[in-house]
Amino acid sequence: MDNKVVNGTTIAYQEQGEGETVVLLHGFCGSSAYWEKVQPLLAEQYRVICPDLRGHGSTDAPMGAYTIEQMADDIVGLMEELGIEKYTLLGHSMGGYVALSLAQRYAFRLNGFGLIHSTGYPDSEEAKEKRLKAVSTIGSEGITSFIEGLVPGLFAPENVDTLTEEVNRVKEIGYKTPPQGASGAALSMRERIDRRDVMSSTTLPLLLVAGESDQIIPLERLFTTEGDNVMKAVIKGAGHMSMYEAPDQLVAVILDFLRKMDKAEH
Numbered sequence: 001m002d003n004k005v006v007n008g009t010t011i012a013y014q015e016q017g018e019g020e021t022v023v024l025l026h027g028f029c030g031s032s033a034y035w036e037k038v039q040p041l042l043a044e045q046y047r048v049i050c051p052d053l054r055g056h057g058s059t060d061a062p063m064g065a066y067t068i069e070q071m072a073d074d075i076v077g078l079m080e081e082l083g084i085e086k087y088t089l090l091g092h093s094m095g096g097y098v099a100l101s102l103a104q105r106y107a108f109r110l111n112g113f114g115l116i117h118s119t120g121y122p123d124s125e126e127a128k129e130k131r132l133k134a135v136s137t138i139g140s141e142g143i144t145s146f147i148e149g150l151v152p153g154l155f156a157p158e159n160v161d162t163l164t165e166e167v168n169r170v171k172e173i174g175y176k177t178p179p180q181g182a183s184g185a186a187l188s189m190r191e192r193i194d195r196r197d198v199m200s201s202t203t204l205p206l207l208l209v210a211g212e213s214d215q216i217i218p219l220e221r222l223f224t225t226e227g228d229n230v231m232k233a234v235i236k237g238a239g240h241m242s243m244y245e246a247p248d249q250l251v252a253v254i255l256d257f258l259r260k261m262d263k264a265e266h
């Protein structure tokens with residue numbers, strides 16, 4: 001694990017491989033470890049950087065509410081520190097919200113971007129209530145109990161009892177989330193704005209990856225745009241966690257996207 005100080009915040013990241021740069025952003029209560037089955041395969045052909053977002057993993061977890069914009073600024077700053085001017089950015093779930101904010105304001109940094117089990121929609125009123133409940137549960141019961149409740153719902157119902165090793169691994173990663181980091185991030189998601197227009201107006205290559213049985217973000221909340229620049233894929237037999245439920249399918253989709261981008265450029 002390496003790190004860089006960006007605007008006074010230490011941002012940790014894992015780096016592997018050489019070539020054009022691909023940045024992978026994890027979701028809520030995850031870390032760069034979420035990509036452990038994906039990063040080595042992509043790194044055979046690309047330079048792959050997996051940061052820990054603010055409040056997660058080994059990155060700083062300041063107290064208080066975060067914003068999605070702040071998390072995107074952390075990534076922009078990290079990439080500037082690394083001297084990488086252009087990259088392809090793929091975000092899982094909350095990481096996708098961060099990718100959209102970055103694409104909205106720093107499109108000139110991107111070769112393309114993508115959402116994996118994520119959405120351009122903001123939180124509904126009901127979801128906003130749930131964020132407050134999450135913060136209160138984390139405060140009263142602690143992060144371990146919160147993660148125990150959260151993780152099974154991330155997997156496709158049919159995978160919860162069969163992929164026990166993977167479910168336990170995702171819990172193990174989740175337990176390490178600093179409680180103030182999980183709360184700060186939950187509040188950032190609560191306040192995020194509608195960014196479907198970023199998806200519909202971009203001319204950059206855009207990858208949208210949905211899980212066939214995602215109980216958190218159903219396909220129709222992701223596939224909100226069409227266009228020659230948009231590549232859509234549905235991962236069979238996966239819920240919200242294809243990087244654990246079907247990593248080979250996910251890697252094949254990402255490589256297909258990256259290769260099409262490479263061809264279009266040359």
Ligand code: MLT
Nearest residue numbers: 027028093094095189216
């Ligand atoms: C995530 O996996 O990042 C979260 O489930 C996203 C969300 O709660 O909106």
